[in-house]
Amino acid sequence: MDTSSDRRRHQHPHHASHPRRPQTTTPMGEGLGDGANSVLGKVRLILEAFGVDDDGLTLSELSRRTGIPKASVHRLCHELVAWGMLERDDVEYLLGVRAFELGSRVSRLRRLCETLRPHMETLHFMTKETVHLAVLDGTEVLYLEKVNSHAQKTRPSRIAGRMPLHCTATGKILLAYGEPELLDEVLRSGLPRLTRSTVVLPRVLQDQVARARELGFAVEMEETTAGFASVAVPVYGESGRVVAALSVTAPSFRADVPAYVKAMADIRRRAGFAAA
Numbered sequence: 001m002d003t004s005s006d007r008r009r010h011q012h013p014h015h016a017s018h019p020r021r022p023q024t025t026t027p028m029g030e031g032l033g034d035g036a037n038s039v040l041g042k043v044r045l046i047l048e049a050f051g052v053d054d055d056g057l058t059l060s061e062l063s064r065r066t067g068i069p070k071a072s073v074h075r076l077c078h079e080l081v082a083w084g085m086l087e088r089d090d091v092e093y094l095l096g097v098r099a100f101e102l103g104s105r106v107s108r109l110r111r112l113c114e115t116l117r118p119h120m121e122t123l124h125f126m127t128k129e130t131v132h133l134a135v136l137d138g139t140e141v142l143y144l145e146k147v148n149s150h151a152q153k154t155r156p157s158r159i160a161g162r163m164p165l166h167c168t169a170t171g172k173i174l175l176a177y178g179e180p181e182l183l184d185e186v187l188r189s190g191l192p193r194l195t196r197s198t199v200v201l202p203r204v205l206q207d208q209v210a211r212a213r214e215l216g217f218a219v220e221m222e223e224t225t226a227g228f229a230s231v232a233v234p235v236y237g238e239s240g241r242v243v244a245a246l247s248v249t250a251p252s253f254r255a256d257v258p259a260y261v262k263a264m265a266d267i268r269r270r271a272g273f274a275a276a
Contacts, residue, residue, distance in 0.1 A: 042068050042076055047085065047099070052161040056092030109135065112244060113145045116235070119271045120147045120246070126263045129250040133235075134170040135243070136178060137162070139186055141171045144244070163224060166191045166205050167198045169232035170245035172218035175209045177234050177242035183209060197222040217261045222252055229255040233264045 045066040050057060062077070063070045077093055080086040084098030104110060113133065120131045124147040133145040140162045165171030165186050175183050183206070191200040199205050212218035221229045232247035246268070248260040 039076070042066070042072065043080065046073065046076060046080065047095075050095050056089055056094040058092050062093065109144055116244075116246070116271055117145055117147075119267045120145060122270075123147070123246075123248065123263055123267045127248050127250070127260060129248050129260075132170060132230075132247045132249065134168075134174075134232075134245050134247065136165075136174045136182075139165060139182070139189060141165060141168050141174065141245075164192065164194075167194055167220060167223040168247075169218045169220045169230035170247045172205075172208055172212050172220065173232045173234050173245040173247075174242070175205075176212040176218065194224050195222055195226050197226075199223060217264075219257055221255075227252055229257075231255070231257050231260040231264070233261065233268065235268060 045068060046062055049062055049065040057065070059070055059074055059077070062068075063073045066073065068076075077086055077088075081088050081093070081096070084096045086099075087094045087096045112135075116133055120133060124131045131147040132143055134141045134143050136142070141164070143161050143163075163171065165175050165182075175186065187202045187205070191198070191202070191205060193200050199208065208218070217231060217233045219229065219231050224230075228249055229252045230247050230249040232245045234242040235244040235246050237243035246264055248264065250256075250260075
């Protein structure tokens, strides 16, 4: 029988080509303490159960991912559907329009995207490659905006997607300009390997972060995805602090690091997001 879940998989075959990123965030329920047993704590677990590549989740999947009994998940999902945070599609639940609406109200990030989106499009035109805008969230990179190159359809990145700091160019930049405690925390948590080229030795990462701060840009070569390279520079806010990272991603065989660094520096100056 062709279920709705099967139909979605047939309609989106590219999902199968996206490697699952390692678990770098706090596991479900941990860090909530007694809050995991509260209604609000359970609602949080249900909403955070949806991954960036999930079209929808069944009641059983939500119960398994959250550790909440099916009966409680069913009751809470019914209320979330009524609120608009979730939608119901046959046997699956999907994030609803209300979730998108609330997320779009984060004014600091919305202004950052609105300011840089035109410049990202210019950078894409200049380089003909994929451009990302990312910020720090905990010990991960959160991608806010993306201008895609049609020649890079296999690059597994998503708006609102997350990646580890230690193996991404944007992450290395955010580590370079972040508080020293951030690098210590990343090193303590371990450096998972995503590809054969991923840096997993603490001393090597420390040297790369120091080098990125010295040069003003960071590079990763096939550390997150085989065949792709990224170059990132810091984006400064009005206070002079780094508020984000801007990157260009290209197939390794044609990646031109000096050209990308020069283009991004020019874009930052145009946008008024360069260092004072």
